[in-house]
Amino acid sequence: MSTSIPVVEQLPTLPTEEVLSAVRSAFAELAAGTAVQPAQTVTLLPGGGDVIAYQAATSDAYAAKVSPYLPQPDGPAIVTAWTVVLSTRTGRPVVLCDSAALTVERTAATTALAVDLLARSDASTLAVIGAGPQAHAHLRYARAVRSFTDVRIYSRSLREAPDGTTLAASADEAAAGADVVLLCTSAAEAVIDVTALSPGTLVTSISTNVPKAHEIAPTELPKLEVYGDYRPTVTASAGELVIAAEQGIWSPEQLRGDLPELLTGTCERPSGERPVFFRSIGLGIEDLAIARLLVPST
Known part of the structure; x- marks a missing residue:
């Protein structure tokens, strides 16, 4: 059995209506008590910079988006974001994606x-x-x-x-x-x-x-x-x-x-x-x- 997980480095074009429906359903799950939304957390890094973590869970999945801000001595800071989704049934990761475009869409x-x-x-x-x-x-x-x-x-x-x-x-x-x-x-x-x-x-x-x-x-x-x-x-x-x-x-x-x-x-x-x-x-x-x-x- 393969242990690799899909890595999405470029968000594909998603239908607008499909994204809207997904976001509406997510907030409906929060309303129904079948989803959990912790507060975001900020971890300050030694020497400067930080990492913000956004988490959430539903009955079948858990996600964490981590977004580091990394100051550079000779140029602009590096800012990235990655989201990993785990199955709460198997405990295994099911997708890892670059969240730059995902953040814009959501x-x-x-x-x-x-x-x-x-x-x-x-x-x-x-x-x-x-x-x-x-x-x-x-x-x-x-x-x-x-x-x-x-x-x-x-x-x-x-x-x-x-x-x-x-x-x-x-x-x-x-x-x-x-x-x-x-x-x-x-x-x-x-x-x-x-x-x-x-x-x-x-x-x-x-x-x-x-x-x-x-x-x-x-x-x-x-x-x-x-x-x-x-x-x-x-x-x-x-x-x-x-x-x-x-x-x-x-x-x-x-x-x-x-x-x-x-x-x-x-x-x-x-x-x-x-x-x-x-x-x-x-x-x-x-x-x-x-x-x-x-x-x-x-």
Whole structure:
């Protein structure tokens, strides 16, 4: 019997609907109590750098994504990510994959799930802030859950709008009048003025792993209806939520709901009276959802 496991060094093209279904099912498993989502852990390395580990488990599989950040004395830091999936029936690894592209896909699909659950059903105007791989993936997945007819995009580095979009002169110009605003930047501070948004507008944020990084001003949280990807982890790690809690202007108890609760109807939906803010930090259950799609059929 072969002891080798499939190694996926380049993520194959996965159907958008298949990825969305996998992510939705993963959060439904969390809601049903048939999946486990620990908090991410950070291990500081001797001499500098760190490794972030994202874990998750379902009834038949366990996954761990490890993402090292390795500073180099003569150039940019090395940043990689690998996900391994183990069968919880046999204890054997069933797939190992490079998670660079996987992370982009699962992050954008999770945001799209939030758009599907939180945005108005007739949402037609979309703003995308950013122009990297995450921004492009977010645009693709968001279009799969709503029929956007007006798409604006803004990035300081962008000189030409992608097909089917309009290039805005600023982030706030792109967001003005939008039904959904997708923040896809590596900024460590606010990139739009959420106080200028209309009630019911949905803003999503992924931010970065930099401690306390945020894409909206923490002081504005009390004016928003705030949701997260998973209540136990997002309130402890998301930069603007942590800062606002430390300042005493917002508390984790004010989080209106998370994706498992939204899927099961156990939390309040947006009221339409204030802008809506959805924050995700990235979860092992999302990595597991996509990695399971790569496991060879038996």
